[in-house]
Amino acid sequence: MMDEHEINKFWKKIVNTINDGLMFIGPEGTILMVNTAFENMTGYSASESIGRSCRILECDACEKIIRSDDNAPWCKLFDGEKKDMKKCRCHVKCKDGSMIPVLKNASILWDEKNTALGVVETITDISELTRLDEKLHQLAKQCDNENDFFGLIGRSPQMQAVFEMIQKAAKSTAPVIILGESGTGKELAASAIHMYGARSEGPFIQLNCAALNEAVLESELFGHAKGAFTGAHDHRIGRFEAANNGDFFLDEIGDIPIAIQTKLLRVLESGKFERVGDLSPIKTDVRIITATNKNLEELIDKKEFRQDLFFRINVIPIHLPPLRDHKDDIPLLLNTFIQRLNKNIGKNIMGLSNDAMELFMDYTWPGNVRELKNAMEFAFVTTDGSYIRLEHLPKKITNCQNTDTISIPQSLINKSDDMHGSAKSLSAKKQLIDALKTTNGNQTQAAKLLNINRVTVWNRMKKYNIDLKKVIS
Secondary structure, three states: OOOHHHHHHOHHHHHHOOOOEEEEEOOOOEEEEEOHHHHHHHOOOHHHHOOOEHHHHOOOOHHHOEOOOOOOOOEHHHOOOOOOOEEEEEEEEOOOOOEEEEEEEEEEEEOOOOOEEEEEEEEEEOHHHHHHHHHHHHHHHHOOHHHEEOOEEOOOHHHHHHHHHHHHHHOOOOOEEEEOOOOOOHHHHHHHHHHHOOOOOOOEEEEEHHHOOHHHHHHHHHEEOOOOOOOOOOOEEOHHHHOOOEEEEEEOHHHOOHHHHHHHHHHHHHOEEEOEOOOOEEEOOEEEEEEEOOOHHHHHHOOOOOHHHHHHHOOEEEEOOOHHHOHHHHHHHHHHHHHHHHHHHOOOOOEEOHHHHHHHHHOOOOOHHHHHHHHHHHHHHHOOOOEEOHHHOOHHHHOOOOOOEEEOOHHHHHHOOOOOOOOOEEEHHHHHHHHHHHOOOOHHHHHHHHOOOHHHHHHHHHHOOOOHHHHHO
16 A cells, blocks of 8 residues: 555655646746646646646636736736635636637635635536537527417417417318418418328428419319320329328419419319320319418409309418517527528528517518518628627618607507607607606507507617616606
8 A cells, every 4th residue: 555655755656646737826927837627628738837837728608807906916716815626617728729618616725824825726628518518508499489480489378279280180071261461370370280280291392373374273273194285295193182181372362373373173072084085084082271371252243263162272271370479489489490591501600689579579561470580590690799780780770760750649649747749759769658657667558658568668768778677667
């Protein structure tokens, strides 16, 4: 068994077997000793580090405790009082200029006379732990499917009602028609119906009816026989045949020509059709899902859409709300798009500035969720920092900005003692203060009075430093 004297002879070897970096720093801040792990971790060899200031590591925690007073110790660790070990999580700079996250323990070494001989510091590289923490955080977000329904996103009552209707429609084999403005997610809704339904193991065939002329559309729907027309060199099955035992999604159903509508009606009534140029009937078992952003009843009045076909496809209608009617979902949508774009593009965008978020909440979004997504993709291209700001957004959106004044609802003008009936607009700050006074500080009710979102109320309170206690006192 080794005695103390023998152990002292091997102390350098013992120190160099430690996996954590270790260094001893004199009272004046000079590095007096380092171990092998320190060399491997920082890239500084013993000869390159010993005799130099410990500030070469540029520890971001140490920067906060260095004193500027000439009469005071250069570091708070040497303030003349015995302290317990200091432990912190920080970053240190390596020889190659890279910064690594570390866990650092620092403790004063005292002699028998309570004189500080220096500081013993151990440094643990936690790069892998940090990476795993970030990965876990991202996975946790991605695995949070509470507000993601087969690609459709929303917490609002409007979207929750859509999700519920999709689930009910999916259990049926009756035709479904999805109604909504362009960009609201009709294709995602159709896909959700298929994935949630009993036919999910079967094919899901899609066709955009507005993208094709009458001849091509007929061939795409029903297929064609060899020689049916010029260029028909082989037999070709159509989408109806391909969708057998599955779901067939016809997008932009309102753009189908009348002649094709007649043939489509026959398929829905009999389950049979013929390929173009062939008289042999083909039977198919297909559930039809249609979608349109047009008013089919108006088209019926104009004799541009068959009423009997409308009755056939309008069995289970699902209405997708425009984004302007469920703006509460915008922050959730933005967070989802940011996560996806960060992953796909390799950036690390943290979010939007308050002004940018306020503009997003106030904008009417005529292109709905698709326009919001496109705006975020544009912003990711123009943003170099960690936050998306007004200057990074498309001009179409920023040109609609009006943060200095907003319209005053008549109900608020009548309720507020400080506002006059002849007033058309006031500063956004005064309007908000008046609304908060009227509602006794209720931010949700104030948002309704101002016809804005509650998030916008919160952002403007922060922007204008509005103290709610003072407003309602």
